[in-house]
Amino acid sequence: MKSLMNGCSQLVFAAFAVAITSTAHAEPALVSGPATDAECHVPWSEDTAFFQYPAKEGPYRIALSNGYVANTWRIQMIQTAKAYAAQPDVANMLEEFKVVSTGDDVAAQIAAVNNFIDSGYDAIVINAQNPQAFRPVIRRAREAGVVLVAFDGTLDTDQAINVNVDQRALGALWANWLDQHMPDGGKVLEVRGVPGISVDTDRHEGIHEVFDASEKNWEVIEVAGMWDDGTAQKATADAIAIHGFFDGITAQGGDTGVVQAMLDTGHPFVPFGGETENGFRRLCAEYSDQGLSCVSAGSGPAQVAVAIKTAIDALGGNVVPQAIQLPLAIAQDPDLVEGRDFYTGESDNFFVGNSFPTCGINFTAQEIMGQDENNQ
Numbered sequence: 001m002k003s004l005m006n007g008c009s010q011l012v013f014a015a016f017a018v019a020i021t022s023t024a025h026a027e028p029a030l031v032s033g034p035a036t037d038a039e040c041h042v043p044w045s046e047d048t049a050f051f052q053y054p055a056k057e058g059p060y061r062i063a064l065s066n067g068y069v070a071n072t073w074r075i076q077m078i079q080t081a082k083a084y085a086a087q088p089d090v091a092n093m094l095e096e097f098k099v100v101s102t103g104d105d106v107a108a109q110i111a112a113v114n115n116f117i118d119s120g121y122d123a124i125v126i127n128a129q130n131p132q133a134f135r136p137v138i139r140r141a142r143e144a145g146v147v148l149v150a151f152d153g154t155l156d157t158d159q160a161i162n163v164n165v166d167q168r169a170l171g172a173l174w175a176n177w178l179d180q181h182m183p184d185g186g187k188v189l190e191v192r193g194v195p196g197i198s199v200d201t202d203r204h205e206g207i208h209e210v211f212d213a214s215e216k217n218w219e220v221i222e223v224a225g226m227w228d229d230g231t232a233q234k235a236t237a238d239a240i241a242i243h244g245f246f247d248g249i250t251a252q253g254g255d256t257g258v259v260q261a262m263l264d265t266g267h268p269f270v271p272f273g274g275e276t277e278n279g280f281r282r283l284c285a286e287y288s289d290q291g292l293s294c295v296s297a298g299s300g301p302a303q304v305a306v307a308i309k310t311a312i313d314a315l316g317g318n319v320v321p322q323a324i325q326l327p328l329a330i331a332q333d334p335d336l337v338e339g340r341d342f343y344t345g346e347s348d349n350f351f352v353g354n355s356f357p358t359c360g361i362n363f364t365a366q367e368i369m370g371q372d373e374n375n376q
Contacts, residue, residue: 027142028053028314036318040359041310044162044323051161053147055317059095060122062311064304066101067109067129067153068194069373071228072277072349073253074101077127077152077301079371080354083363084305086371093312096121099376104194106130113137116146123147123311125304131156131198147314151307152299153197161314163307163324165299167199170328171206174250174273177295177332181271185216186247189239191225191232193252203252221246225254229279229349233257233264240265248272255280256348259292269293276300276329279348285336295332296341300354301368305361329353 028051035041035050043050064081068074078099084090085097098121102108106129116124117140124141128134128150138159141148148160155162178188190207193200204222211218223239225232232254240246240261248271251258255272256279262269269291274280276298284294303326314320329352331341338344342352346365355362 027145031319033319033321035320037313037359040306040356041313041320041324042326043321044325049158049322050319051314051322052319053314053317054145056122056315058093058312058315060093060312060315061096061098061120062094062123062125062308063098063100063116063121064308065109065113065116065124065126066099067106067127068104068197069101071226071253073227073301073351074127075373076349076351076354076368077304078373079368080301080363081125081304081308082371082376083367084302084308084361090308090312097376099374101373101375104129106133110134110137114140117141117144121146122315123149125149125151125307125311126153126155127151127304128153128155129197147311149307149311149314151303153199156198158322161310161320161322161324163303163310163326165303165326165328167202167299168206168209170297170299171203172210173206173297173328173330174203174295175207175210177273178248178250178271179210179214179216181293182216182248185214185218187219187221187243187245189236189243189246189249190220190222191236191249191251191254191258192222193225193227195224200252207250225251225258227253229254229257229260229277231257233261236261237265240267246270250274253277255296256283259283259287273297276331276351276353277348278342278346278350278352281331281336281342281352282338282344282348284333285338285342288333288336293333294336295330296336296352297328297330298351298353299326300329300356301351302354302356302361302363305363306356306359309359309361326356
């Protein structure tokens, strides 16, 4: 009897040891840089750590968890993800590619990510609705050996991989543009994005850091444009009706709608710092000689493709930075050129600057717009 108990104890201990070993083995090791693909995976700063996950043989099951979808950037992002996953060399690495959008309900997105973990997906790429809310999910993903890559709406953690442009620096870029083109300061309309999402917060803080550091007198009127043309157009028209003349405008998205509101209300053209929508750039070029001076800068939806590539590289055992910084796409008046910076034959809603050549990612509009935005 004693021998049997000893044998059972040894089996239990062995099983426990295997569980501990496999859990430890599943988590990424902290290693020295540079990244295996150093040209694509540029670390956020000199202090950025580098991860190396245990190599796993493909093909892989990868899921995209998106939250808010009711604007053209998010729709184009999902279309771009599907276009990237359909490329032959990528498709060969994928057993399954799943897309789920859960709206602006944070709890629903957390539940979706937990479901992906429970269903045995190898990696989850996430555009997070809230940067702080996913800490228990991050811990579960690490314990399960699931590679978690956040992009655009990144996660407030050093335990998962984040891929993004410097959103705070983007806000600062717009504010610096206005500062240079408004010698005496003045009244600025700030058309913000979706409240509560880190992208909106970071861009807003970057704008106000520049204004606060300036010795000029600034009055900023904020409205919510939700990164959507129709919403931003109405919010801008309402702001003009209530507050009258603005000396400058900055908008995080829905910029084509903002310019249309200026045209509809007869508001004079003023310096404008905005995103990379095709229609916005086209209108900036069209009305440049009438006073619409613009800088167009932002983060193309193709960063989702960089996030998927990063997940595949990590699953293959390659060294990747914990935080990856992508370059901004920038064009400005008077150097907006048709056929390079905007395309008259494409939709106003199409986001230009949607490629990352250092990562081998460069889509045509047709490749992207041929996909749909539905869950799959």
